[in-house]
Amino acid sequence: MSATLGKLIGLGTGPGNPELLTLKAARYLAEADVVAYFAKRGAKGNARTIVDTHIRPGVIELPMIYPVTTEIHKDHTDYINPINNFYEDIARQVEDHLRAGHTVVVLSEGDPLFYGSYMHLHVRLAHRFPTEVVPGVTAMSGCWSATGVPIVQGDDILSILPGTLSEDVLARRLMDTDAAVIMKVGRNLPKIRRALAAAGKLERAIYVERGTMANMAITPLADKADDVAPYFSIVLVPGWAAKPGENLAAALQMAEGLA
Numbered sequence: 001m002s003a004t005l006g007k008l009i010g011l012g013t014g015p016g017n018p019e020l021l022t023l024k025a026a027r028y029l030a031e032a033d034v035v036a037y038f039a040k041r042g043a044k045g046n047a048r049t050i051v052d053t054h055i056r057p058g059v060i061e062l063p064m065i066y067p068v069t070t071e072i073h074k075d076h077t078d079y080i081n082p083i084n085n086f087y088e089d090i091a092r093q094v095e096d097h098l099r100a101g102h103t104v105v106v107l108s109e110g111d112p113l114f115y116g117s118y119m120h121l122h123v124r125l126a127h128r129f130p131t132e133v134v135p136g137v138t139a140m141s142g143c144w145s146a147t148g149v150p151i152v153q154g155d156d157i158l159s160i161l162p163g164t165l166s167e168d169v170l171a172r173r174l175m176d177t178d179a180a181v182i183m184k185v186g187r188n189l190p191k192i193r194r195a196l197a198a199a200g201k202l203e204r205a206i207y208v209e210r211g212t213m214a215n216m217a218i219t220p221l222a223d224k225a226d227d228v229a230p231y232f233s234i235v236l237v238p239g240w241a242a243k244p245g246e247n248l249a250a251a252l253q254m255a256e257g258l259a
């Protein structure tokens with residue numbers, strides 16, 4: 001007789017502040033047999049850090065350590081081959097737990113189905129095992145709430161752009177939108193800055209690093225003197241209905257209050 005299959009849970013942890021974890025996420029963490037999470041070699045990973053106080057003693061932890069980092073271009077075979085093998089391998093490991101009847105929670109920083117690595121497991125397993133996705137507060141939502149700047153109002157159109165896009169695509173998309181969120185900033189910041197300037201939106205842009213975390217920093221992008229940005233950074237461009245001067249002043253005041 002075949003054993004009852006375990007359940008796969010893609011669990012959003014929110015953007016950094018542990019208090020932004022949902023009640024449902026906390027309950028599933030308390031009930032999990034296995035907690036799996038992505039991390040870089042030698043690091044604990046943001047998602048795992050966020051849920052620190054919710055890890056049940058005795059739970060099986062399954063760190064999923066990326067074999068390559070973004071040092072190699074994502075379109076290069078030296079990146080594609082190892083990363084695909086990695087996703088296949090961890091999907092097999094999670095599958096073994098599910099076949100053993102374990103409930104496997106896969107942590108995902110922010111929301112799992114919004115640029116989350118969890119998706120690589122989801123597409124391989126969700127059609128074969130009972131699966132549930134627990135939504136999380138996205139990084140962009142955490143960041144614009146931290147700034148206190150309304151991001152879109154009325155009929156504003158919001159575009160979400162990965163900073164990894166080429167400069168001309170970024171500039172074109174920025175010209176053609178009212179408001180924007182630029183993700184994956186990091187080393188792309190100089191290019192993002194140029195694209196915003198070309199689109200006439202640099203003056204409105206707000207840079208947020210480590211949003212909602214203890215060491216969060218918020219600054220108008222035009223005032224940021226260097227182009228150094230960590231992985232956990234985002235650029236917000238509020239919609240045309242917002243008043244840039246007032247909004248940036250409010251953002252800075254809030255940031256000071258939170259620091």
Ligand SMILES: C[S@@+](CC[C@H](N)C(=O)[O-])C[C@H]1O[C@@H](n2cnc3c(N)ncnc32)[C@H](O)[C@@H]1O
Pocket residue numbers: 015016108109110111112114115116117137138139140142143182183184185186208209210211212213231232233234
């Ligand atoms: C792979 S995406 C993950 C997005 C996540 N699943 C979400 O729902 O927001 C990673 C990017 O999200 C942004 N990000 C995530 N957490 C952040 C934070 N706390 N502060 C600023 N940006 C953050 C950064 O742009 C980072 O490069």
